[in-house]
Amino acid sequence: xxxxxxxxxxxxxxxxxxxxxxxxxxxxxxxxxxxxxxxxxxxxxxxxxxxxxxxxxxxxxxxxxxxxxxxxxxxxxxxxxxxxxxxxxxxxxxxxxxxxxxxxxxxxxxxxxxxxxxxxxxxxxxxxxxxxxxxxxxxxxxxxxxxxxxxxxxxxxxxxxxxxxxxxxxxxxxxxxxxxxxxxxxxxxxxxxxxxxxxxxxxxxxxxxxxxxxxxxxxxxxxxxxxxxxxxxxxxxxxxxxxxxxxxxxxxxxxxxxxxxxxxxxxxxxxxxxxxxxxxxxxxxxxxxxxxxxxxxxxxxxxxxxxxxxxxxxxxxxxxxxxxxxxxxxxxxxxxxxxxxxxxxxxxxxxxxxxxxxxxxxxxxxxxxxxxxxxxxxxxxxxxxxxxxxxxxxxxxxxxxxxxxxxxxxxxxxxxxxxxxxxxxxxxxxxxxxxxxxxxxxxxxxxxx
Numbered sequence: 001x002x003x004x005x006x007x008x009x010x011x012x013x014x015x016x017x018x019x020x021x022x023x024x025x026x027x028x029x030x031x032x033x034x035x036x037x038x039x040x041x042x043x044x045x046x047x048x049x050x051x052x053x054x055x056x057x058x059x060x061x062x063x064x065x066x067x068x069x070x071x072x073x074x075x076x077x078x079x080x081x082x083x084x085x086x087x088x089x090x091x092x093x094x095x096x097x098x099x100x101x102x103x104x105x106x107x108x109x110x111x112x113x114x115x116x117x118x119x120x121x122x123x124x125x126x127x128x129x130x131x132x133x134x135x136x137x138x139x140x141x142x143x144x145x146x147x148x149x150x151x152x153x154x155x156x157x158x159x160x161x162x163x164x165x166x167x168x169x170x171x172x173x174x175x176x177x178x179x180x181x182x183x184x185x186x187x188x189x190x191x192x193x194x195x196x197x198x199x200x201x202x203x204x205x206x207x208x209x210x211x212x213x214x215x216x217x218x219x220x221x222x223x224x225x226x227x228x229x230x231x232x233x234x235x236x237x238x239x240x241x242x243x244x245x246x247x248x249x250x251x252x253x254x255x256x257x258x259x260x261x262x263x264x265x266x267x268x269x270x271x272x273x274x275x276x277x278x279x280x281x282x283x284x285x286x287x288x289x290x291x292x293x294x295x296x297x298x299x300x301x302x303x304x305x306x307x308x309x310x311x312x313x314x315x316x317x318x319x320x321x322x323x324x325x326x327x328x329x330x331x332x333x334x335x336x337x338x339x340x341x342x343x344x345x346x347x348x349x350x351x352x353x354x355x356x357x358x359x360x361x362x363x364x365x366x367x368x369x370x371x372x373x374x375x376x377x378x379x380x381x382x383x384x385x386x387x388x389x390x391x392x393x394x395x396x397x398x399x400x401x402x403x404x405x406x407x408x409x410x411x412x413x414x415x416x417x418x419x420x421x422x423x424x425x426x427x428x429x430x431x432x433x434x435x436x437x438x439x440x441x442x443x444x445x446x447x448x449x
Contacts, residue, residue: 010135044352066426074101078125079178085248086192088119089292091432092139099131102361106137108293109300112148114139117247117294119186127179133171139294142343143187143247144410156257172257174316188409193221193286196243200224200254203263208273215317218298223317228263229277229323230270236431238262238278239322239336239400241390241393244304245295246288248341250407254420255339255405261424271443272428277327281318304338308388310339319393326398334431336359336394336402341409345419346379348404350395358434366424369419378418 068393071082072093081101083090091104096126105118116139124130133139162175176183184190203226204211210227217223243254262269262278287298297303297312306315326333334357349362356362370378385392396400403425406418432442 002392004444014224016107032281038070079122079128079130079174080124081120083120083182083292085119085121085190086194087186087190087291087292088121089117089294090120098359101130101132101263102135103132104137105136105139107139108291109298110138114140114142115245115294116140116142117187117292118143119184119190119292120434121184122176122178123182124411125180126351127177130176130178131173132175132176132185133173135171141165142409145174145185145187146189147176147186148184150253151184153184155186155424158398161355182330184221187247190233191249191252191289194289196224196283196286200226203228203259206263209263212221214321215313217285219291219319221286223281223286223287225281225321226259226279226282227277229274230258230273231275232277232413233328234274234275234277235328235332237325237331237333238276238427238431239394240278240332241284241318241336241338242284243278243289244284244338244390245302246285246291246293247339248339248418249293250281250409250411251339251341251405253416254405254407255280255310258337258339261421262428267443268380268425268428268432272432275440276431276441277325279322281321283440284314285320304340304389306388307390307393315432332357333394333398333400334434335361336398336400337389337405338403339405339407342406344379345377345411346381346406347383348406350379350402351382351384354393354395354403355399357399358401361430362433364430365401365423365426367449368430369423372422372426373419376415383426425448 016275069084069088071080073080073086074095075094075096079101081093082088083101089105091106093100093101102146103118103120105116107116116136118134122130122132134145145163146155147158148155158174158176164173165358166172171209174185176185176332200211203209208228212225212227213222215223216223240255240259243252259278259280259282262272285297285303287293291298295302297314299312300314303312306312307319310316310319325331347362347366349366350356352363365406366378366380369376385395389404391402391404394400437444
């Protein structure tokens, strides 16, 4: 029997519609249907979007949880919920009573850190107020829900009064206004490979920016790198990475603003690009981002714990590309940063007992940010080289000053921009000052500020 659903059911005669609903209920208990919900709950029919044929489900057999791309319809309520979007993630959906919809969120595999991502869209035939409960298996509520109406609407956080987090933080109940216009719900703004591609292309239109594809992910998505410089023969390099972990959107927002400052048209940026090359891989884990994973790639691995073994295609591709730009004799890495998100703004720096080149650079950089943003608290947490992260690889391989630039999940977006642009300006100023101290002639004094 074929399981299906669509808005056309609502135009059927009542008796026929009842037979269809009974058939759908029978399908829901069969192979390939929605996973079993609690006894007594009403499970929706799995289907394509209204008016469309059912689609084959995506599966990831190496994973503990098979989260399928599907649209679930509650035909008696005229309500539809779908994870068939880039970055979409939900597991099973059911109703409890007439007013509550429950969405189960499970990780792609375990063990995994607490990053319970969710993203889906929903709509109904008639305007209504809906209570929707997110229940987390293997995690606790982390991301405050953001919504938008329509595919091009602006993302906004749900108001405080519309969200109730259980005392255990293993569930959160949302109050949503739904109707014929599609409402999108996600843990952060959706920023997928499509969005990265548009941003990459916008920068690649600048004469000092080159965009190249450095490899392909296991899922067939491109890994791209931006080169920003006025002198492709320059021997001094800066490396920047982003989005090793799929849900960490605020880290991406900081990376974008940071890079845009380096690629901008200020006198400081133009002078900086005369002496330095910047290489940016903004999206290291495109599969995880587009599939809506909590943390890992399609092999179930945390990429930022693979910078010693290099067992994953993505880390091997990025390593090869970065080493490739240093083949010219005398090439050096002068700074490296990897952008992430966590529960607060913090710079994870190297233990000060580790000597870098330039020496003491990170301290001067953070001090310059403090000077320029006196009302902003710069949190500096040093650590050693025990963890197999990209930051530690940058140091082991090149002796470079390296940081993990972490942005809070809930940090105000305007503050993200302000801190990132200030940090980028401070980086350019200090790296030019390093050249001046070495006797390299620059126009840094005129370019400053």
